[in-house]
Amino acid sequence: MSGRKPQEQNHLSELDLVIVDQTKEQSNHSDRQQTRLISRVLSPAVKLWLRSQLDHVEELELEIEAGDRQLLSGSLHQVIASANQAIYKGLHFSQVRVAAQAIQTNLGQVLRGKPFRLLIPFPVSGTVTLSEAGLNASLHAPLLGNAVSDFLLGLLKSKIVDGSGDTTAELQNIQVNLREGGMTFNATLVQDGQHYPLMVQTQLAIEGGDRLRLDQFDCQLKGEVELSTLGDLPTSFTFDLGSEVCLEELAIHPEKIICRGRMTVIPA
Numbered sequence: 001m002s003g004r005k006p007q008e009q010n011h012l013s014e015l016d017l018v019i020v021d022q023t024k025e026q027s028n029h030s031d032r033q034q035t036r037l038i039s040r041v042l043s044p045a046v047k048l049w050l051r052s053q054l055d056h057v058e059e060l061e062l063e064i065e066a067g068d069r070q071l072l073s074g075s076l077h078q079v080i081a082s083a084n085q086a087i088y089k090g091l092h093f094s095q096v097r098v099a100a101q102a103i104q105t106n107l108g109q110v111l112r113g114k115p116f117r118l119l120i121p122f123p124v125s126g127t128v129t130l131s132e133a134g135l136n137a138s139l140h141a142p143l144l145g146n147a148v149s150d151f152l153l154g155l156l157k158s159k160i161v162d163g164s165g166d167t168t169a170e171l172q173n174i175q176v177n178l179r180e181g182g183m184t185f186n187a188t189l190v191q192d193g194q195h196y197p198l199m200v201q202t203q204l205a206i207e208g209g210d211r212l213r214l215d216q217f218d219c220q221l222k223g224e225v226e227l228s229t230l231g232d233l234p235t236s237f238t239f240d241l242g243s244e245v246c247l248e249e250l251a252i253h254p255e256k257i258i259c260r261g262r263m264t265v266i267p268a
Helices: 005-053 068-072 107-111 132-138 142-155
Strands: 056-065 075-088 091-104 122-131 170-179 182-191 194-207 211-222 227-229 236-240 245-253 256-265
Touching (some): 005 056, 005 075, 091 132, 122 132, 132 170, 142 211
Antiparallel strands (some): 170 182, 211 227, 211 236, 245 256
């Protein structure tokens, strides 16, 4: 009896090794299937969807993390996207790097040839960079251009309203120059056929996470003879970014703005 025990132990040991090898092979096969599914189907579908949301983008890169069971049900643990020179709704971003978690997609339909869709809201966090040139290009988009024009005209309201309470003033050729912690707007105020050069210096800061506050105004308007400094200006001007946005850091440097924060993406 004692002579057979080593053989039985060796036999069981060999069997264990076979089971382990088969398990590893199945795991490797599953990993290869997952990799092929992500690289051949999911990643191109997500890239195509992202490009459809943007006016323009260069060097778009994706990293997709998902487990086997979650992937087949359309759930993605995390997607990291990096892009250069991305334009979204007329806003020009020189660099974008964001991470999105808990994404639910219609992957099953994508495998049957349907367009990629997002199914539920999900959080996104990351950092975006706007160059001074990109910021000026963004002023041509209604989303930013109208907001900046309303802000500048709001500062001048008491100076451009005539006796009837009406005004026909408008701003042209708005440009912005960045400096450490703030910015300078230059524009031409047009009223009653007259053109007046305007310069406004201001600081920009985060307020409550979902608002941007402009304050510490230095406003100068050139009349027929000389440049005059305007007093009696509002103490601040606030842009509401919406409840889905939470800014955590805003840094203004000469030539660029860096913004870090998070938001909730609501699928259309």
